[in-house]
Amino acid sequence: MATIAESPMTFTRLAHPAPVPVETRDQLLADPGFGKLFSDHMVTIDWSEEAGWHNAQVGPLAPLPLHPAAAVLHYAQEIFEGLKAYRLADGAMALFRPGANAARFNASARRLAMPELPEALFVEACRQMVAVDGGWFPSVDGGSLYLRPFMIATEAFLGVRPAKSYKFIVIASPAGNYFKSGAPAVSIWVSHYSRAAPGGTGAAKCGGNYAASLVPQAEAMEHGHDQVVFLDAEQHRWIEELGGMNLYFAFADGTLLTPPLSGTILPGITRDSLLTLAREEGLTVREERYSIDQWREDAASGRLVETFACGTAAVVTPVGRVTDPVKGEFVIGSGGPGQLTQKLRARLVAIQRGEAPDPHGWVMRLD
Numbered sequence: 001m002a003t004i005a006e007s008p009m010t011f012t013r014l015a016h017p018a019p020v021p022v023e024t025r026d027q028l029l030a031d032p033g034f035g036k037l038f039s040d041h042m043v044t045i046d047w048s049e050e051a052g053w054h055n056a057q058v059g060p061l062a063p064l065p066l067h068p069a070a071a072v073l074h075y076a077q078e079i080f081e082g083l084k085a086y087r088l089a090d091g092a093m094a095l096f097r098p099g100a101n102a103a104r105f106n107a108s109a110r111r112l113a114m115p116e117l118p119e120a121l122f123v124e125a126c127r128q129m130v131a132v133d134g135g136w137f138p139s140v141d142g143g144s145l146y147l148r149p150f151m152i153a154t155e156a157f158l159g160v161r162p163a164k165s166y167k168f169i170v171i172a173s174p175a176g177n178y179f180k181s182g183a184p185a186v187s188i189w190v191s192h193y194s195r196a197a198p199g200g201t202g203a204a205k206c207g208g209n210y211a212a213s214l215v216p217q218a219e220a221m222e223h224g225h226d227q228v229v230f231l232d233a234e235q236h237r238w239i240e241e242l243g244g245m246n247l248y249f250a251f252a253d254g255t256l257l258t259p260p261l262s263g264t265i266l267p268g269i270t271r272d273s274l275l276t277l278a279r280e281e282g283l284t285v286r287e288e289r290y291s292i293d294q295w296r297e298d299a300a301s302g303r304l305v306e307t308f309a310c311g312t313a314a315v316v317t318p319v320g321r322v323t324d325p326v327k328g329e330f331v332i333g334s335g336g337p338g339q340l341t342q343k344l345r346a347r348l349v350a351i352q353r354g355e356a357p358d359p360h361g362w363v364m365r366l367d
């Protein structure tokens with residue numbers, strides 16, 4: 001069991017003049033969807049050169065007063081995280097590996113020339129959000145409260161250099177069960193665009209990466225596919241990841257492969273957790289490059305039996321079908337969710353919900 005480090009800062013609680021009435025809220029929570037509902041409050045912490053991190057508040061969710069010259073609006077100095085608060089089998093709320101999100105947030109901050117936030121403060125801000133808006137936890141089976149911590153450069157200055165003031169914010173969005181009855185397989189489109197180049201920002205969770213992925217994603221959808229897969233920018237040969245999920249390949253001989261963290265791939269916490277769980281399942285797990293041509297060949301020969309994508313939002317999602325705009329389509333396994341995909345997903349979800357032992361101390365109980 002992970003424990004919460006002592007809070008490094010006192011949070012000022014601002015009264016909310018008009019929270020959503022409980023009856024309305026409960027109606028909304030019956031079908032929350034994903035990313036469209038927001039809870040009543042937000043956490044904010046300011047940073048300046050003189051004062052460092054200060055002014056920690058839990059207040060009403062409200063639009064941000066932002067100078068039109070704020071650096072984030074021009075040079076995209078922005079980073080974010082995404083993690084879920086779960087309800088454990090005994091009713092308590094919990095976070096899954098929030099320290100890993102805090103560490104990754106700081107790695108992103110370093111790459112975007114932004115100030116780092118003490119990990120304990122990041123986790124405490126998440127805890128404060130759940131404490132104040134736990135009532136927004138959806139009643140639907142498999143629901144969660146999705147937390148979105150992020151940081152923006154607020155300094156009004158049009159010169160190009162790191163800003164001198166920042167705001168860290170946490171908002172919360174109730175989320176339904178991504179897939180109500182087991183994950184359906186998704187179809188993916190091989191993009192000729194690149195998501196990240198060596199030396200670029202591919203390993204940082206920054207909004208700019210997502211802005212660049214929207215056209216490829218739209219192209220995938222125009223061609224009737226759910227998601228886009230990006231190949232490496234240099235050779236356009238090695239499989240990297242989807243727009244917001246990492247990939248795993250399972251072989252008939254019991255090997256599981258995932259592309260290595262080469263600097264152009266986002267180091268997913270789900271990816272990392274599955275590396276551990278798969279090894280515990282007795283699989284041979286390798287972090288190794290895998291090419292698009294090999295993928296097609298192995299799917300055709302039956303050497304490759306499953307492919308799945310993973311990330312916080314959908315946990316584990318099977319990939320059923322792949323289309324390369326030049327070389328055409330291929331199907332993976334039966335085209336539906338494979339056994340290993342479902343098994344690993346069930347193992348991870350059981351730990352997250354407190355229904356299985358947690359030998360690695362991944363679950364942080366909040367009350």
Ligand SMILES: *Cc1c(COP(=O)(O)O)cnc(C)c1O
Pocket residue numbers: 082205241242243244245246266267268269270271310311312313
């Ligand atoms: C957040 C993200 C992931 C998945 O990371 P998790 O920590 O597992 O949620 C994968 N790829 C990209 C580009 C991401 O932004």
